[in-house]
Amino acid sequence: MITGATSGIGEACATIFAQNNCNLIITGRRADRLQKLSAQLTTNYGIKVLPLVFDIRNYDEVKIAIGSLEGEWKNIDILINNAGLSLGLDPIDKGSIDDWNTMIDTNVKGLLYISRLVSPLMVERKQGHIINLGSIAGKETYANGNVYCASKHAVDALNKAMRIDLLPYNIRVTAIHPGAVETEFSIVRFKGDEEKAKNVYKGFEALSANDIADTIYYCAALPSHVNINELTIMPTAQANTVYWNKRG
Structure with missing residues (x-):
């Protein structure tokens, strides 16, 4: 089961x-994209796909949505808590309350809702195996990142708590903390300003959604007695949230 499957890392x-021949439950808000992806995956790979729009x-x-699952669809082997976003890049004294609520409701409460029911x-x-998408923002803080960083710090803490709470049930729990990944992330952060979003990735080679997906699959495909607690993944050109090796 993959949340936020309509674009980027989720897709x-x-x-x-x-x-790799896995049947999928894919979720998202954009029904048209979800149905298109479902059809593509079914046609190209011959797997079963259940799209859930919510x-x-x-x-x-x-x-x-979770209550509607029947039969084999209830046997979720892997949950990828991918859905998340950042909105705005304002200092704390100028931040948008609406943006804050959306980030907290999506990145923290949304992850909790899914995890509580699955x-x-x-x-x-x-x-089972729960894989939580964190961020380098959950390991550090940076100027104007305030609430987004706070929400991803919460994901980091929840990942560690899940690992402990689910330990008696043989359930693996993993966090993936990426640095700069060129997806729709910055377009969403800057509310559709594509030029501003492109500038974020100028002068270096960012990670791709496929880079992160490959890593997630690697963690999931390990033998059942092996658990990757967490991984922080950066572009070679990015040491942390402050230090970069950018051209030009």
Whole structure:
């Protein structure tokens, strides 16, 4: 099960898992994109795909979606908590309350809603793997990153807490913390300003969605007695949130 599967890392994860003959539950808010991806994966790889359209921020919608699972679809082996976003890049004294609420509702509460409803299915079977998409912003803070950083620090803490709480049930828990990945991330952060978003990635080779998806698949495909607790993945040109090796 992959949340936020309609673009970026989520879509790349759907593709690599489909290539490896995994049946998929893909979720997102954009029904047209979800249906298109579902058709592509089914046609290209001959797998079963169940698209679920809902807003991860709305607990009632999440509850209905997970409650609708029947038969083999309830046997979720891997949950990839990918859905997340950043909005704005303002200092704390000028931040938008709406942006803050959206980031917290998506990055923290949305992840919790899904995990709360899917993890009991894994506990019942005493197996499973939860993979949480964090960020370098969950390991450091940077100017004007305030609430986004706070939300990803929460993901880091929740990942560690899940690892402990689910330990008795043989459930693996992994966090992936990427640095700069060129996806729709900056377009969303800058609210559709594509030129501003492009400038973020000028002068260096950023990570791609496929780079992160490959890493996620590697973690998931390891033997069941092996758990990667967390990985921080950076472009070669990025040491941390402050130090870069940019051309020009």
